Amino acid sequence: MAVHWYPGHMHKANKDMALSLPEVDLIIELLDARLPFSSANPLLSKLGADMPRIKILSKSDLADPEVTARWQAHFEQSQTVKALLTTLTQSDKAQAVAAACRKLVPRKNNATHNIVAMITGIPNVGKSTLINAMAGKAIAKTGNEPAITKGQQRINLRNGILLVDTPGVLWPKIENELSGYRLATTGALKDTAINHVEIAYFAVDYLLKHYPQRLIERYGIEELPDNELAFLELMGARRGCLRAGGQVDLDKVSSLLLNELRSGKLGQVSFETPEMVELELDEIRRRQTEKAEVRKKKRVERKARRKV
Numbered sequence: 217m218a219v220h221w222y223p224g225h226m227h228k229a230n231k232d233m234a235l236s237l238p239e240v241d242l243i244i245e246l247l248d249a250r251l252p253f254s255s256a257n258p259l260l261s262k263l264g265a266d267m268p269r270i271k272i273l274s275k276s277d278l279a280d281p282e283v284t285a286r287w288q289a290h291f292e293q294s295q296t297v298k299a300l301l302t303t304l305t306q307s308d309k310a311q312a313v314a315a316a317c318r319k320l321v322p323r324k325n326n327a328t329h330n331i332v333a334m335i336t337g338i339p340n341v342g343k344s345t346l347i348n349a350m351a352g353k354a355i356a357k358t359g360n361e362p363a364i365t366k367g368q369q370r371i372n373l374r375n376g377i378l379l380v381d382t383p384g385v386l387w388p389k390i391e392n393e394l395s396g397y398r399l400a401t402t403g404a405l406k407d408t409a410i411n412h413v414e415i416a417y418f419a420v421d422y423l424l425k426h427y428p429q430r431l432i433e434r435y436g437i438e439e440l441p442d443n444e445l446a447f448l449e450l451m452g453a454r455r456g457c458l459r460a461g462g463q464v465d466l467d468k469v470s471s472l473l474l475n476e477l478r479s480g481k482l483g484q485v486s487f488e489t490p491e492m493v494e495l496e497l498d499e500i501r502r503r504q505t506e507k508a509e510v511r512k513k514k515r516v517e518r519k520a521r522r523k524v
């Protein structure tokens with residue numbers, strides 16, 4: 217799915233983050249544990265690339281623990297990942313992040329200078345929630361929809377750490393189509409920017425393949441159909457998502473499914489594994505090489521025509 221949601225405040229947020237970098241000592245990058253690759257916005261990965269960085273897999277309570285453990289092992293192989301906090305409660309996580317900040321910026325671990333930590337991540341990943349946990353009170357506005365934070369906000373924790381909350385940013389262009397679908401499924405795109413039925417088709421197709429038992433248990437459907445439309449129609453009939461005349465209201469049943477999936481009612485679900493992502497990246501590279509070859513061939517042909 218091509219993602220077309222890059223509102224003006226995201227352009228500004230990117231610029232502001234780059235401008236603030238000289239004052240920042242370290243970056244805290246939040247990834248969504250359900251889609252650690254697709255939520256790792258390359259713009260944010262490049263931001264302050266040589267700066268100390270703490271990576272956090274957020275919302276791990278909603279992700280499949282077995283898959284999260286695989287991602288954790290995958291990330292820990294990398295030299296650049298300093299800390300990866302997953303299964304901790306918000307308050308333990310807050311304490312662990314503060315301790316990691318002090319460890320990573322030892323020169324400022326004193327009473328005279330604040331460590332400045334910038335929190336980055338895609339929309340709705342939990343940046344402001346983490347800040348509130350670190351502050352011990354609700355300072356930053358949070359909400360279960362993307363683009364709650366629209367501008368940078370600085371919060372002095374008065375314990376030697378100053379946090380910079382930033383608005384969630386997405387990619388201007390997402391190379392991997394599946395990443396777009398996963399971001400829409402988990403709620404990183406504004407609801408008005410997506411077609412619920414198209415996203416529900418993607419989600420049901422994925423659940424039928426990877427978590428069929430959850431669908432059976434949640435919706436009491438004994439025999440699962442083999443396609444997503446048939447499933448949504450059955451589910452719609454059971455849940456009373458009907459239009460006048462008795463036809464299933466696909467839009468309504470799609471929204472219902474996405475809401476239940478996002479709020480964990482279908483259990484802990486992950487949308488990608490390191491192995492799946494490796495295959496997808498291979499496919500993207502193959503397509504890029506193919507495109508480059510076609511372009512080269514056309515160039516050669518044009519040149520040959522000019523010579524005639």
Ligand SMILES: Nc1nc2c(ncn2[C@@H]2O[C@H](COP(=O)(O)OP(=O)(O)OP(=O)(O)O)[C@@H](O)[C@H]2O)c(=O)[nH]1
Nearest residue numbers: 339340341342343344345358359360363364365384
């Ligand atoms: N289940 C679960 N929900 C979480 C977690 N962290 C945050 N949330 C919820 O996710 C939603 C978004 O959280 P925010 O902290 O506002 O996210 P944000 O990254 O600041 O979002 P923007 O400012 O819009 O970019 C809220 O409803 C939070 O309660 C978590 O670890 N688990």
Ligand SMILES: [Mg+2]
Nearest residue numbers: 343344364365
């Ligand atoms: Mg926020």
